[in-house]
Amino acid sequence: MKRLPTLPALVSVTLLLAACGQSEPVTPGAALPETTLATAPDHAAPAAPLNTPQAPSPEAQDAARRLHEGYVPRGPSLHAQALPANAQTNRVALRVLVIGSGAGDFGLSSALSMVQESAIPYDVLDASAQPLTMDTLVRGDGVGRYQGVILTSSALLMPSSEPGPLPSALDSTEWQTLFEYERAYRVRQLALFGWPGAVPEDYGLRAVDGAATTLTTAQATPEGQRTLLDLTAQAMQVLYAYTYPAAVVPVPGVASTTPLLTDPQGRVLAATSTTSDGRERLLLTTMQAPTLPHTQLLGSGLLEWLTRGVHLGEHRRFLQIDIDDWFLPGTHYDAATGGFYSDPFRISGSDALSLREQQQAIETEFPAARTFRYALAYNGLGATPNAPLLCTRESLALSPDALSSASKCLGDTFDWVNHTHDHLRMDVMDEATATAQLQDNLWVGAQLGLKLSRAALVTGEQSGLGYMDPTDDGAHNNGLYQQPKQDLGLERSNVNLLTAMNKTNVRFIASDHSVHSQWDPGCPTCGVPHPLNPNVFLVPRWPNGVAYFSTTPDEVTGYYNSVYGPQGTAPYWDHNLSYAELLDQESGFALNHLLDGGAFPHYMHQANLREYAPGKSVASDWVRALLRRYSTFSTLPLTTLSWDDLGTYLERRTRTIHAQDRGDLSGVYDRTAGTVTLTSAAPLPYLLTGGVAGEPYGALRLQSGDVSGTLIVNVSAH
Ligand SMILES: [Zn+2]
Structure with a gap:
């Protein structure tokens, strides 16, 4: 593992603020500089690339x-x-x-x-x-x-x-x-x-x-x-x-x-x-x-055949891509030395304008991704709210902060998500500070005219949910933690953060799918209602193999191979992967997530958005590789929801599934009448595939609504 250079104090503070991935445990993706690893040995042997399908026993x-x-x-x-x-x-x-x-x-x-x-x-x-x-x-x-x-x-x-x-x-x-x-x-x-x-x-x-x-x-x-x-x-x-x-x-x-x-x-x-x-x-x-690709590709189609396209529940596939740390400068990997540049990296206004073009190109190229939108998790600390709104590369040169000016121009183009104002760790934090972190960032977003998912939150390091340094006393929330983070369970969440969420009407919080307690293995497509606060709902997110400090293909492969190449710190491959090989590997891994019916976002970071060549960023390369592989095999559309809608959808889906499991929600199909009679033991949301009034999705219709007692729904005859 390469060493961080010694940094001037000011710069190191900036780096720490922006190192969103530094303690987001994972895969090669959020793999960490050694200064962090030294205090986090559980990251020393990252779990990936377990991306390959698991052979039967x-x-x-x-x-x-x-x-x-x-x-x-x-x-x-x-x-x-x-x-x-x-x-x-x-x-x-x-x-x-x-x-x-x-x-x-x-x-x-x-x-x-x-x-x-x-x-x-x-x-x-x-x-x-x-x-x-x-x-x-x-x-x-x-x-x-x-x-x-x-x-x-x-x-x-x-x-x-x-x-x-x-x-x-x-x-x-x-x-x-x-x-x-x-x-x-x-x-x-x-x-x-x-x-x-x-x-x-x-x-x-x-x-x-x-x-x-x-x-x-x-x-x-x-x-x-x-x-x-x-x-x-x-x-x-x-x-x-x-x-x-x-x-x-x-x-x-x-x-x-x-x-x-x-x-x-x-x-x-x-x-x-x-x-x-x-x-x-x-x-x-x-x-x-x-986990075998053919099983994943066939599963939903086999069940539609089995049920003749009429059943409770639905199989929907999602393309949710989050980019964290917008506005913040962050660590920048030097592929030539294997170390880190002394200057942090922050995307430019031009990079931001390019992202809109990349998003449009993705929508155009891939029929399955017609509604694709990036979700940008932003930190107001790095923004200049009074910068002028500017929409051309030429005019951006006039701005005191081109990224803020371009962001104002792009307020409606992306889904903007609260990533807290200062990107502090929130495992131990008082309620007033936590509330200010949420509120102040919403204020900055409003000043910039960003179209916000106001009910959603991604905390710095995805902290506050009990995956933490057990000795953390909150005195150094803008610095490195001292002991390895441990999964102490959601019961060790920071209740002050949960209360701050309630006070700011924030309901949905990103959790980490690679932390055991932060997703529900008993229900692979469910989110998690917070056990300490019924008004807080967890949306797990997937990490990936693009390190948060890489801005170019060389930096992506350089770091990846320094971990997983034959001379890497956790050797896995027999040769250093090329960029194309790495993307292919990543797309196989991510395809698995797309096909499993989960609506969980994949997340990358702002440095991954650098326009390293005209119209290209490593983040969009990753998305395109995934879509290329997906579209090769399936024509089913991929849904992208704003974070507010995603949280609402996942929460309703989760309630529906749990109610079905308890037997509180059921249906009877009368083929003669062409109807389904839904019965619920309490007011509940339902999902029904095959309803006449449903939203077209691929060759089927997906209907959702609420049922209290009995509801008769017309279905397509089969
Ligand atoms: Zn972050």
Whole structure:
């Protein structure tokens, strides 16, 4: 790690103020100068680049290889349990049943990721421990309990390390009962992975001998693009996933089998298949895992197929990019020496004007990003509120502070977010000071005419939320902390900061997704209501690999490779990455976040906005790399919300999901009437995909609103 040069006192104060990332723990991204690392050994071995997809465990791979060894134990009967006499086969609850095979079920995590990313209510049936009966599937009033069934694997084989045939977790009676329910209620079945054979039922596919692989590509067929609506025709990589390429074969009992995904040899990797009695099934012959790109790309489309495009919850994808420390000078990495320049770096007015052009170019180039807006987290300390409003590069030369003048010109162009006036650490701070930090910055923003998200806040170092130096006494909030920051939990948040937020009508605060207590692992697309203050809501943010002190591609790669290159302090790569390689790596990591349905911003810093070449900044390079990769595979639009709207959306989504999990919010789909009846135990927000009155989003409509008691909503017929 390189050393900070010795700095004159005045400059070092400025640097500290602006070193937003200095204690934002992370990845290579906010990686730190050694003076900070020396006091923060938990940063010495940054977590990234864990960006690569995680391969399934060896046990899972073993289980995948043995899928052809399955058999179905004989149950009390070879026939299904009878439907109840009062069966209402046109009415199903808007809920999905996930059936797993118990201990060692390697498909369960993928199934749960998929339903959670779309905020769809679900139950899990552990078929190795719980019986499946008609009562499991049909309510006492004859309404179906489930609108779709996900099998974590097609035969639900129970993994074993012993040789010999592997039993299905469902016996013959249970399978037949499930099939009878699906037939009668027209409920689709999605098998996330399976060996294409005849156990427990035939999809009209057969494995091609000798073709099994863990590395291939999958391309959507035209039918695949009609079924999985957002996919392009571009082949996607299938990495680490045990795969059984298959061929369609005519078999008794199967009316049709339609390939959706094929490998480069045209062999089938996914297909829909309809039985002669009308049951609709979808089988993937490639293994799934939550972080594998093909699983992430396919998940939402598979669930729209499963639910016929009508379900509670929604899958929406977001492009939220925050730039922190606007107006402040900050540390500047010297790629030539590996040290830091003695002069801090602050973007120019011209850089600011260029950012507007870069934003427009991104919107124009990428149809998925038509509503893209940068969010700028600004610090009034560095602004000159009485600078004149100036909009051309030539005129900026006349300004006492060109950046302030240009910012006035750009007041409506970006989403402006309060980053506190002085960028102080707020882990220990009295209420009056905290309130002034919030209020004064809002005042500066108003003086400059910035279009503010007034209800949102990003604190300096994302401090105040219990990730802190436990010995911090608040005496040096403009300096380095003395001990490593620790995750002391949200209960150790600065209550004075929370009160200051209440007093200034600020509700949404950025938290750090790389700090365990600052996001909700139980609900991957939820924000976090603050446990100490019900009027404060956390919006987690993602770090990335662009260090906060880099202004050019050379500085980005120079620093990154000094950490992760073969001679780096935490060697990871076998060669120093080029800028293109680094962006490619980063875009894969960030794509994972885009696809998972979370609305969490990625954040970079003001130095990353330098116009290092005409129309270019490393921040916009990063965004474009991400959009290029995304657009290669998907056409689904990316939503960008202002921070105020983002906080509101996330808070409502979070309330909705928690209510669904508690059973306080539910829906029943009546196919005959074309309606969904929503029922809530209290006044609650809802999200509904498929509502006639919903906002168009891709090929679907997304509807949201409030329900108190009962609400009947018209849905598109399917
Ligand atoms: Zn900052």
